[in-house]
Amino acid sequence: MFSSVLIANRGEIALRVARTCRELGIRVIMVYSTADRDSPALRLADERVHIGPPAAARSYRYAPAILEAARQTGAEAVHPGYGFLSEDPDFARACESEGLTFIGPPASVLAQLGDKSLAREAAVEAGLPVLxxxxxxxxxxxxxxxxxxxxxxxxxxxxxxxxxxxxxxxxxxxxxxxxxxxxxxxxxxxxxxxxxxxxxxYLEGARHVEVQVLADGHGTVLALGARDCSVQRRRQKLVEESPAPGLPDGLVEQMCEAAVQGARAAGYVGAGTYEFLVGDDGFYFMEVNSRIQVEHPVTEMVTGVDLVREQLVAASGGRLSVGPDDVRPRGAAIECRINVEDPDRGFLPTPGLIEVFDAPGGPFTRIDTHAAPGLRVPADYDPLLAKVVVWDRDRDAAIARMDRALAELRVTGPGVHTTTGFLREVLAHPLFRAAKHTTGLVDTMVVD
The missing domain is CATH 3.30.1490.20 (ATP-grasp fold, A domain)
Structure with a gap:
């Protein structure tokens, strides 16, 4: 296992990766922009390096600054999180040339699957159904x-x-x-x-369902079940859940087999997601996300598998610590993304100073966030502030638990609004409750 990992990201995902690294005894190095100098996420770092001004193009997306931070700190590996440089094959190659391990698939795989046309071509060659x-x-x-x-x-x-x-x-x-x-x-x-x-x-009235895969360099490729990500606004996910509800018998198994088939053919290593559209006549390959996903916690909650830990194991050359017999999803998990946006004003971002942040608690309730009272949310990045994740014995109980958790969540500050109330409306919608919703659900609820 690595002795030190530089986390080339920010916010809740930087904190999430840091926690697993600390559990494994790995020295944590975090980079930060000027806008994030007071981020609570930095408290979990053993070493911190300032890499530039707020603009992502001059900090989190600026590979030379991140590579220089790795040199200064003697980092052994780089975890890119999601977004920014996480699917950039040039960055993966640059890490390799510096003697750093890029925690993700090989650069050649990133180049193929990050190009959606090449990814579609690879899916056809691997025998996956496409539109x-x-x-x-x-x-x-x-x-x-x-x-x-x-x-x-x-x-x-x-x-x-x-x-x-x-x-x-x-x-x-x-x-x-x-x-x-x-x-x-x-x-x-x-x-x-x-x-x-x-x-x-274009598939009208479709569901967006994805399969989490894990692979190591020793030939093991696993599917860890399916997530439904159909609650979207302008193709931005708002609510995710696992297992994907309301699908015909046998369809999830077919999708998992297709995802494993595609990942194996591509030579995939690490954590990734095969995304599909599901219609009345079956499922179709859409794209691959060659990284950890924002919604990975729902898979962790139903399988008990730490996906970041498995990323680190695979990247360090080890064998996955789980096998097919260990992946036995149980219960139901739901994740709601808490964005700093105002739903009443077309989901306009509302960055600013957070004065109050009261997180929900209770059994089987997980909060992934870097937020805290006194945090100034910058306008320079994605508006994601927190992820509320719950688990329960079945979907109805999980919905009730999530509604209770969202009712407890309190985020206030001058001009700061969140999507919490709107998410509770989604949970109460009859189509969502009946698991008959599609990617068009939010369009019926919102008039921009």
Whole structure:
């Protein structure tokens, strides 16, 4: 196992990784920007290194500063968390050239699966079901029109380098296709520095279900069940749960087999997620997230497996400490993302000073957060403040426990709002209660 790990991230995920490292006796090194100099997460670090100003492009996304921090501190490995540089193959290669272990899949795997067109091509080669459409990037408007006619409307145009639900456009009318194609390319270039896009049929009324995988370098690839992530706003996840409820008998097993098949074919090592769309006629591969996911706690709660620990084990060259017989999901877990946003004003971010932070408690209630009274939430990063995660013997009991936990949560400060109240409305929605919700649920609740 590593003697020291540099955590190249911030907030709740930095704190989450640090906790497992400390349990394993690993020296924890954290980097921080000027905006995070007072973050409570830094208290768990054995060593702290300032890497730059608030702008992520000059701090958390600036690889030279992170690599220099690793040199200064003698770090043995780098854990990228999620977001920022976590799926950047160039950063993974740079770590390798510095003699650092990148805690994630090999750079070659990141390059393939991080490119959504190549990932789709790999899924086809591995025998995974995909929606009709063009596997390779579109060359021009003419090829876009031809691909859309072959796939059948409605279609969705996606950025090859996209992520986090950004860089996508749904097209229902053929007359809108060329405009949407041009706009999506421009958006993709602005967001990701890569204007390539591809196209596939858009599945109306779908569920978003994903499978957590773990793999080591000794040939073991495991699926740890499925999570439902269908409660979304503008393709940003708000509520996740495991196991995925209300699916036909045998479908989850088929999805888990497909995820293992895909990960094995790709040469995957570490923790990752195979994401699928589920419709009335089956499931379809969507993309791979080659990192730890924000929603990983719900899988941990139902399986008892510490996913970060297994990441560290796999990256250090060891064998996973769990096998197929150890993965026996029990009960139900739900996660609600507490964002510093105002639902009454179109989910506008509301950064600011937190004066009161009262976290819920009680049995089987987990709070992953870096928040505390006196924390000034910066405007420079994702608005995620905390994750409330609960477990209970079945889904109905877990929903009741989550509602109770959200009722206890109190976050106040000048101008600070959170999504807590809106999440309680989601939990009370009849479609959610009946596990009949789709990715369009929030659209029926919100008028922007």
């Amino acid at each position: 009709p459409g063009r596997v390779r990037p579109l060359e021009d408007g003419k090829s876009a029109r031809r691909a859309a006619e072959e796939a059948g409307y409605p279609v969705i145009i996606k950025a090859v380098a996209g992520g986090g639900g950004r860089g996508m456009t749904i097209v229902r009318d053929p007359d809108d296709l060329l405009r949407a194609y041009a706009e999506t390319r421009a958006t993709a270039f602005a967001l990701f520095g890569d204007g390539r896009v591809y196209l596939e049929r």
